[in-house]
Amino acid sequence: MRLLHTSDWHLGRTLHGAPLIEHQRGFLSWLQDVAVREQVAAVLVAGDVYDRAVPPTDAVRLLDDALAGFAASGVPVLLTSGNHDSAIRLGFGRALNRAAGIHLRTDLSGLTDPLVLRDDAGELAVYGIPYLLPDAVMDDLGTERTHAAVLAAAVDRIRADARAREISRVVAVAHAFVTGGTESGSERDIRVGGLADAPAAVFAGLSYTALGHLHGPQQVADRVRYSGSPLAFSFGERQHVKSVTLVDIDAAGAVTTELLATPVPRPLREVRGRLADLLADPDPSLAGAWVKAVLTDPQRPLAPMERLRERWPHTLVLDFAPEGMQVDTATDLQRLSEASDPVEVCAHFMEWVDATRPDRAQQDELRRTVEAVRALEASA
DSSP states (O other), X not given: OEEEEEOOOOBTOEETTEEOHHHHHHHXXXXXXXXXXXXXXXXXXXXXXXXXXXXXXXXXXXXXXXXXXXXHXXXXXXXXXXXXXXXXXXXXTHHXXXXXXXXXXXXXXXXXXXXXXXXXXXXXXXXXXXXXXXXXXXXXXXXXXXXXXXXXXXXXXHHHHHHHHXXXXXXXXXXXXXXXXXXXXXXXXXXXXXXXXBOGGGGTTOSEEEEESOSSOEEEETTEEEOOOSSOOSGGGTTOOOEEEEEEEOTTOOEEEEEXXXXXXXXXXXXXXXXXXXXXXXXXXXXXXXXXXXXXXXXXXXXXXXXXXXXXXXXXXXXXXXXXXXXXXXXXXXXXXXXXXXXXXXXHHHHHHHSXXXXXXXXXXXXXXXXXXXXXXXXX
């Protein structure tokens, strides 16, 4: 049995303001081609289909087009909701979608409603576990208020249902933070009461667990894997090789996986140095990349973003780390909170901008400006 595991599409997301919708459209077209070419029995989408609970209309149209394409190709799709999705909105039209081969699993009622697939070896059951917020489901599941407890209870129901159906090959599709996974920084925090993750042991005995939530592709335990997101959503992911996972399960339930690299619309690059040195960099690949620039000039240069974008049109992020300065946000905030004189607050700002304190003439000008503003406020 061949399955295709993906997750964390985040349709409607932007990258530091740069729209990704057309790149997401390209990925979904590529994914459909892969599913047909590899003759997969089903595509498994482990949550965070949308980027937010109320997605933009172009993201809704894109999902509609994509699912219609899979249905027309005769490829079943099982989707679970993630912590970014609205379970109700994503689950709309469940019965009608099911008739087209699109299986939505967005609440507890679908836990024991598997997608049953058949091959020469018999049946294989795919169960969808949506993102389970402990506060919302612990009473129905009869558990404590932790991710580990609610996820374990959900998997226990799945095991019992599979036994009743006499199906030994069982796959779970879940959106959760499983112990041992490495975060990228672009995932939304799902901690509840300080207890965020669940051990991979809750999936023991299943043939394969297709996970979503973490954006880096990774295996966290035997037969338990994150596919990762198909696109990078932060510069912290610039070293990722984005992929989907091709999963083969034989008659005995043994699993082999293959990572298929997804299309890269633009590479992500981070450059560091003084502005003049960066602008003199002859590297032509930066012109086609999304760029994060970290300037180390002792003083902030004039119009740095505009000058960088003249050279590299897709520069998205500009940070400052002046040479010789140790960035300490906590200390800066403490100093600012202790400053009662508006002129001193302005002086802190100038020091943050170009690492220099205002001289006597600048302080006098700041004092005159503050007094003029106060006089204007008093006369209003």
